[in-house]
Amino acid sequence: MSLQERKERERAGRERLIVATAREIAEGQGWDAVTTRRLAERIEYSQPVLYSHFRGKREIIGAVALEGATEMAAAVRGAASGANGPRERVAALARAYLDFAERNPAVYDAMFQLDGGLTFAREDTPEPLKDAFAALLESLGEVAGDGVHPGLFTETFWAALHGLATLTRAGRLPPEHTEIRVELLVDRLAIA
Amino acid sequence: MSLQERKERERAGRERLIVATAREIAEGQGWDAVTTRRLAERIEYSQPVLYSHFRGKREIIGAVALEGATEMAAAVRGAASGANGPRERVAALARAYLDFAERNPAVYDAMFQLDGGLTFAREDTPEPLKDAFAALLESLGEVAGDGVHPGLFTETFWAALHGLATLTRAGRLPPEHTEIRVELLVDRLAIA
DNA sequence: CTTGGTTGTCTAGCGGTGCTAGGATCCAAT
DNA sequence: ATTGGATCCTAGCACCGCTAGACAACCAAG
Structure with a gap:
């Protein structure tokens, strides 16, 4: 099941990326600047992807x-x-x-x-x-x-x-x- | 200048009404519920009126x-x-x-x-x-x-x-x- | 009594928000 | 080659704070 494992690894990596990016924007410009659009753009995915990781x-x-x-x-x-x-x-x-x-x-x-x-x-x-x-x-x-x-x-x-x-x-x-x-x-x- | 005084009194009264209403909504449903639309509706004026009292x-x-x-x-x-x-x-x-x-x-x-x-x-x-x-x-x-x-x-x-x-x-x-x-x-x- | 300007208020709209429905795309299994 | 499922995106909803510009009500001057 190496394929599925790889996918899960990638998924986990992307989740870490989301959190790290959110933190980065928040530290730099405040939490108000952490919008789902900006966050999505920074991780180079569309907004709905965020909602497949977080509610x-x-x-x-x-x-x-x-x-x-x-x-x-x-x-x-x-x-x-x-x-x-x-x-x-x-x-x-x-x-x-x-x-x-x-x-x-x-x-x-x-x-x-x-x-x-x-x-x-x-x-x-x-x-x-x-x-x-x-x-x-x-x-x-x-x-x-x-x-x-x-x-x-x-x-x-x-x-x-x-x-x-x-x-x-x-x-x-x-x-x-x-x-x-x-x-x-x-x-x-x-x-x- | 009784006329101008009356107008100023009315204006001051409306300002108090705005503040009191904002407080009321906030205490009842939290500050997130205090939107300019809701606030304007509650005081029975349109939104722009709020901005003639507050920035x-x-x-x-x-x-x-x-x-x-x-x-x-x-x-x-x-x-x-x-x-x-x-x-x-x-x-x-x-x-x-x-x-x-x-x-x-x-x-x-x-x-x-x-x-x-x-x-x-x-x-x-x-x-x-x-x-x-x-x-x-x-x-x-x-x-x-x-x-x-x-x-x-x-x-x-x-x-x-x-x-x-x-x-x-x-x-x-x-x-x-x-x-x-x-x-x-x-x-x-x-x-x- | 009529005008003209000022003052006050409103409607409508701009660019943004969080969030989601529904369609396109891709890939493994048949 | 076809199908079925997972993955992702486009497009859009309802709401936000805020404002430009139209419109009505009023007072002062002619």
Whole structure:
């Protein structure tokens, strides 16, 4: 069945191409510029081909989000592993998180701002999303403090980071003192 | 010049009607349902009339955002004034903030998620936005702690609240333990 | 009382969007 | 060589934000 295998390989390759191209356009010109026409043209196929891979634009956003979640998990783990002691680990994690959001704004939006048709915080949540949260939990759980549920603490800390990331990028917060805000957050929230 | 005054009054009234109707549709069916056609139909005028009041849809969103900012400032001040002691004031403020976001999701989106063409954190920032931030600062500045700039502390605390509000409403955080998360935030961040 | 210009509003339409029905093309199996 | 199925494209739908140009209602000047 080599023929069928080859076709499936090609199909999978084209799907990756769609996702990568969508991401590329979004990072370059924003998600508004990711139209099905433009996307189709860039991959050199007609629009309906997109719909043989994804139900619609929302699912393409979702695919980019999953890709981003995997990368973010790796970035967070990488930063945490290079730091000594719980407090420094958390600080490194926070910086890595915000750095990821700043360097990949479109991907970050796909994950947390836009509707990618994904379910969060449930059993049927896709693995990459669970793993990204797990990556946060691994370092943050250590500094939750006595009597505080690690998962709940992670959620709260994450929310704070998310707020900083989104408000800063949307121009709601001046970007100058990000580092001070992060230190404030780490110093007060984390119990070393 | 009574005639001209009457015309201006009518014009102002229609402008309020546009903003109120936009808000109504948005709260009921989301901002995506606020189309210029639907909005025009609801106010019983044709589309171009909208453009004689606002440059475009973005400015209508901005107008809803300003209205919301005024209300949020009042809600926050009201909650804070009914509490004794800095710590309790901050807790009440946090609850009021999240409550406002939950009860007025479309308005909250207009303020902080969508592009309403507004400038934040600058000299030319519209008064209602500055005042909403000031309302937060009044209570939060008290608990910044020694050596921490009150404005910066307020921004950070606000970001944390914003993160909780948005992640919860977007289904990224389970809504069950909001109260515990708020208490965690207040207990750790606020220095009474 | 009639004109002429201003002001206000509407109809109609432009170029774009996400998405899909139906037809053309190609290739393996008969 | 013919058939049947998979694959892909052309063409189009209903909707979007926005605007040009026609048209009616009004007030001021003659």
